[in-house]
Every structure is written in structure tokens, then in C-alpha cells.
Amino acid sequence: MAERTKPPETRTETAARLRHLLETEGEAVHAHVSVSNLRREQAYEATDDIEALRSEARSIKEDAIDRLPELIETVRGAVEENGGTVYVADDAADANRYISEVVDGKALPDADPSVVKSKSMTTEEIDLNDALEDEGVDVYETDLGEWVLQVADDTPSHIVGPAMHLTREEIADLFNERFEPDEPFETAEELTRFARDHLGERIREADVGITGANFVVAESGTMTLITNEGNARKCAVTPDTHVAVAGVEKLIPSTRDLEPFVDIIAKSATGQPISQYVTMLTPPTDSPTLNFDEPDAPLVSAGADGESADSSDAPESDREFHLVLLDNGRLDMREDEQLRETLYCIRCGACSNSCANFQAVGGHGFGGETYSGGIATGWEAGVHGQDSAAEFNDLCTGCTRCVDACPVKIDIPWINTVVRDRVNRDAEPEAYDFLVDGLTPDAEGGGLDLGKRFFGNVGTAAKLGSATAPVSNWLAETSPVRALLERTLGIDRRRDLPTFQRESLVDWFEMRGGAEASRQRAERATARTSGADIDREVVLYPDVYTNYVDTDRGKAAVRTLETLGIPVSVPDLPESGRAPLSQGMVATADRQASRLYGAVAEDLDAGRDIVVVEPSDLAAFQREYERLLPERSFERLRDNSYEICEYIYGLVENGADAELLSTGSDAGDGHADDDRGEPIAYHSHCQQRTLGLEAPTTALLERCGYAPQTSTVECCGMAGSFGYKQEYYEVSMNVGDRLAREFERAETVVASGTSCGDQLETVLERSVPHPIEILAPDR
């Protein structure tokens, strides 16, 4: 692991750096990636068997990484038999040295060797251009985006669209200054023509073409290059020497295994059905090389035209091919149970595109030395070391929207959680630890960032806050306390703090008679309405926020269930582990998961349904618990836990009477008529969407006479603790503002998550309840 070379940024420094990116690059990045994200969604929807395709792609990668050492030998055999060379480079220096030697040997006497390149993040990872230039080699990027960066001396802000942070005007200014054209460049068309001609010449003169490879078929030595411009085709075919640089993880066993990847990569990257050029080269290829220095020489030397019978034993090819397979930490990642999945990544950028924080700041903020976006945490930790990952890892809020996007189904949020945990454990103990010690019954070592430790133990703080409310609320809003909270815990003083309720939901429920009274209420309701007799019982999970802060939505949930004839209990249950998970405190979360499961095991045995109001807690039960509980326990809880609106919708679908709920005004007599219903703006919760649970709420709202308008923004920007943190407050508000703009005109706005509601209340300056509060029957 790399030594820390520079002191970590302070919160204020991080905030300033991100603010600068929001202002300078955010708009351009957002414009590009939000479109790609939308198109990706549409492309997935238009593909019948998309789930099967993603699963197939994943299982091929699982198998390939499993057999990696064997595949390296297979491809070596195949490429050598074809007449090429394979070099497995241990690290960046090794790869650069090898490639420099190959290039050096190709120059004409008295001339500097020249290289043309097509886009390759792997060569960015090893800083190949610098290494070659140090040796006196002229290097030209031929992908237009990469070339713009080369001219600007800038770095990629996205793994697929490396120059997307620059606007056309900025590129035009740059080119006008650098190339001083007679007529200044203005349009994209003019810039593209100039680039094509300029780079076309470089390609014709080049001694060596260097490309990456998206996939390498081990059995035949065929490599796949995917581009829209066609530059990789020219770089590979024109010079007589071709060097392909690829991470070892690009190997797949057979031609058949290539099919799902060719099918899916453009869909996930840009939403195109297929990219313009899928070049599948088995080098050295049969294509004649093009020697533009000799314009009068025939393209095809005599006797080698396509029809000649002797093409199988054609004259010795004048082509030379080197496949450089890069390890640079990958084989260690393969041995690392948690990072291994990163190697399945096909670098499509879908995780970046689907990420609200990435959309706001781009890859220069949400990225490390080379890679950017959610998966970059895994890549950077693996190839450059944990420190590079630590610089941006906290920008992943665990919203999970990338989980639906990733074509190989990588659990990207989990990789971020694990790396955060490792970073936490490596940190030095802080001076203020004593401040939170009493509040933090966690299972973490010293040295954990105080703010993280506080938010990871937020349940304990909330309990205390509630017990001492309203004094705690008054105190918390005083400026000395806000200053202290900011200095010690990094809680931004501009952010409203939650208001704790003196009476928790659990206490309220007990006061009104507990489970027994609830049973009677439910029975009376059933008798009164002669509604469907649905024989279910519910345990309503009192998550931290519903229990101590936003008790109204919990009460609404209880009333709604009872009205539909369902008896409820609200026991004092342990925390779910969501809070520590979001801070990378895996051991604490693990302990809480076990406690929670122990506490509900009897209810599960008794056949009760666990109903959850806060989507992020449900997501813990249904996603992360798979890694924290024994398989059977996980499955039992997953299969018997429900989001509140999903559950109510299920009841209604099974005969419960929707008219007992508060219906939209347009419904009049309770029958949703032909009119579209009463407009309502609904922001589902990010993790709820990933669980596929936005639709049941929307459907329930429709059943009840509303016409929900859903948000297109992936996440509210608040994301639990994220929006409270001083260094991220402005990013959070930037994301929140986009959401607010969608809902500005709406009369009623509802949101499923606490943080989403808080964020919307802040930016819209109005009350934003949970949908269940709108739907709950009038008292």
C-alpha cells in the first residue's frame, strides 16, 4: 500500500475544492451523464432479456477471474502461435519499460519514434504517455476527447467521455490559441474536421499504434476494441507495429463468451444498441499495412490479394504485434475477497452516470489518480493504493442507484463500504474521541473520524436527544453548540438539525394500549366495514427516525394498517445497522444485524410480517444483511419484510378496501374516475428504487385517486448523514436543487425517505410528508 504522501485535506479544503468543481465543471458533466443515464435506462427497458444478459455477463467474468492464471497461459499460446508476443507486466514501470523498448526499435534512423494511441484507461493508469515522452517519443492521442485533454494538459473526468467537463466554447478557445487557425474555430463540426485532418496525418506517419482492449478472447488471441470514431481501427491497421495494453482482467475464455459483452457494453455505456465499431482483431492481422511514405507502392503486394489460393500460407507478414497484459495489483485484488468483484468491471461508466454526486461534481472530484465514479474506489484501492481511494470514497453515499445500472451486477456500494471501513481502521486516533465515546457503543477501533463515529451511532444520540427533548432541541440550535458540532463532528451549521420528539413512537404505541388495543381496533374495523378478512399481523419496525424524530409517519402507518383490519405491534427493536454501514463501520453493523435478527426471530416464526417505513433500513434487511447474517436468516427476513406502501398496496390488491384511505380530491366519491386524479409529486428513495419498490407506492397513490409525478433525479443529495457534513454540504444542496426544480410547481410533494423529506423541506421551504401520511385515514 502506498504511503500517505500529503497530509489529508481538512473539511474546509475539501469543501472548497468541490465548490470549485461544482462551479467550473458541474454543469457540463451533468448535461452529458444525465443523458447517458437516461438512455441507458431506456436501452435496458427496450431489451427483453436484459436481466438474463447481465447475469450471463457476470457469470462469464466470475469464471474468467477464477481461471485467470490458466487464461493467461492460454492466450500466450494463442498469440504466439499467431505470430505475436505476450508480455505480462508486473507493474506500471515494467509495462512502460517494455513498451518503450518496442517503440524505440521502430524509429527510422535519425528520427524520433512516433506513436498514435486510441483511448485506453489502462495506459492512463500507468502514465504511459509520460514514460514514452521521457524517452523522446512523440505520442498522439487519436480519440478526440483524449486528444483535447492532451492539448489542454488535463486529465479524464469520466472513464468513457474523458473530456466531457469541457464545453465546446472552452475547446474552441483552447484550439484557437494553440493552433492559431486563419479562421477561428467555432462549431463542433469545424473542430472535429480539424482534429480529423491533424490526427489523420499523425496516424499516417506513426511508427507504432498503441491501443487498449475491451476484451481479449484467450482461446484465439482475439481482442475487441470498441469505439464510435473509428480511430482504434486506424491505429491498429495503419502502422506495421501494434501494441495492445490491457489489464489481465480483460481475458475471457472463448469467442462465445464475447457475445453478451458486445451486446451489452454500448447499452450500459451510452444507451446505444451497439457501438459504431466493434473491432475484433486477431493480430497480426491479414490486412496490408499502409505505407503512406510510398504513395505509388501498391497497397497489396503481388500475390497476396484476397482471392489468391495461397492466402493461408501468405508471405511472411510484415506486421508485428505485442499484447501487454498488466497486473499492477490485479492479481492481489483477485485474492482479496472484497475487492475481487472490481475485476469484473468492463469500464462502461454506467455507475458514474447513474450517480447523483458524480453528476454534480464529475470525475475530477469523484475520482482518484486515474479512475472515477463509484467503482473507482475498488480500482484505485487495488492499483494505486488505499490513499488514492480515500480521497473521494466518501462521495459514495450508498444510494445504490448504480446497482441497477452495472452490466455485470457489481455491488459497487458494498465495495465502497468495505474500503471506507479499511480507511477508518488505518486512521490515527483523533484528539476529540472522548467527546463521542459515551455516545458511541460501537465495535470500531480508535482513530475513526469523529463525525463518522457520531453518525454511525446516531441511534444512541437520537435516544438521548428524545429523552431530553425539548431542551436538547433548543440547545442544539444555539450558535455555540452549532460551532462546536461543526468543529468536532463536521456537522455543517447551515443545515437544520432534526427535531427530537419527547414521546417516541414506541412510547406512543404503548400509551394507547399496545398490541392488545391494536388487535381490538383492527377487529372492530373489520367488523365495521365487512371488508376482506385478511389474516395477517404486522410488526412495525421503529427505525431511528420514525421512532424519535418523524413519529407522525409511524402513527399514520399504524392507523392505516389497523383501519384495513391488520393488528400491529411496535416493539422496541434494535437498530438495523444502516447508520454504521453508511460510515463504513462494518463490525458495528454486523453486531446490530445479529441483534435485530435475534429480536424478530420469534415474530418471523409466528408468521408476522415486518413492515418498515424508512426505506434505507429495509434496504439493509434486503441487501446488506446478505453479507452480515447466515443465509437462511437473511432469506427469512428478506422474504418477510416489506416497505409500508408496498404492504398497503398488497393488502388493497388482496381485497382490502382502498376507499377507507384518504383518497385524492378528484376521486370525489372515492372511485377514481376517468380523470387522472389529484396531482401529487413523489420522490421515491434511492435505495427503495433499487429494490424495485417505487412502483408499488406509485400504484397505491393511483389507486387512491392521485396522479403521481415521479422525480427523474436519482437521489435527493441528502443521503442520510452526507448532507450534514461540512465538506459535502454544498454538493448535497446542488443535487437537492435539481430535485427541487422538478417539483417547484407541485402543490403536494411527498417523499418516502426521511432524508429526502428533510432535503425537500429545506429547498422547497414547505412541508414534505411521507405518502402514508397523505393516505392514512382521517382520525
Place this chain on the structure above:
Amino acid sequence: MTTDTVGRFERELEDLEVGLERVPAADASERIASAIEAPAVGTPLPFEGVSQPDSVMTEPTNGDVASARTGVTPATFAIAEYGSLAIESRPAGDEPISVYPDRHVAVVAASDVLPDIEAGFDRLEAQFAERNSVVFATGRSATADMGDLVHGVHGPGEVRVIVLEDR
């Protein structure tokens, strides 16, 4: 393949702004001649009874390739669902001739228009076993790197497809 498959191919190409013409083999030469913009270079067409028109140079020099406006090559097969052309890297130079000139005219037998990518990979398996190289080219070369979508970057900005309906 069935006319349906060619129809699907045609519709996909339309979305990609690529024109498709169906012609009998006997008329192919003449139709190619009218689809090109001179100067044109090409590779031999491996379809019975079809040859390149006189206006297409089939034994070009390097300089001819550099200055050609049109390149004419066969496509080994095509994939209807995506409108993709499979161009093989033959020693005759199909790869450079299909990528360098600004216009690419591809000639494909109707029987080689395959319905989907799966059928395409059935053919590729045999190709790669022979250590061949193939490019799936779909539509026109494009980039948005300069701030707006522009066609004809490094590859052709114009593509035309001629389907030999009786081959």
C-alpha cells in the same frame, strides 16, 4: 435469409441514416457504380457473377487509398437487429478501404443477412478459429467529444449498403 430479415436490416439502417438497395447480382456492378463518388477504391467481391465496376480501382496504391472518396468492400455478413456490417480483415485490404475513404459502400448477399447477434457469433466462432479479424461496423463514424454530435470523424461519414437479393 427471409425477406423479413432484410426488411428488419433496412429499418435499422434507416435509423442510422444508412441507405440500403436490393439488387439482383446481374445489376450489382452498375448499381455500385452509381453509389460511388470518384475516386473510388475497392476489394474483390466474392459473389458469383458480381464484379467491381471499372470506376473502382481494385489494385490501388497507398496513395489511391489516401485520396479515395469512396471505398467499396464486401461484408462477410450483416446483423439485422443492429444494422451491423461484418467486415473481414482480408489481405486485399477490406479493413483500410472500408475505414479510410469518406464514403463506404458495402455489398452483402441477402443470404448473409442474419437476424441477430447470436447468429452473428455462430459465424464469428468459425472466423476466429481461423484466426481471422472482423469488424462490426454500424452506421457512420461519430463523436460528441467536441461538444456536439458530428459524423465522419476517423471513419466514414457516409455509408451505403447494397444487398444482393439473389445471392
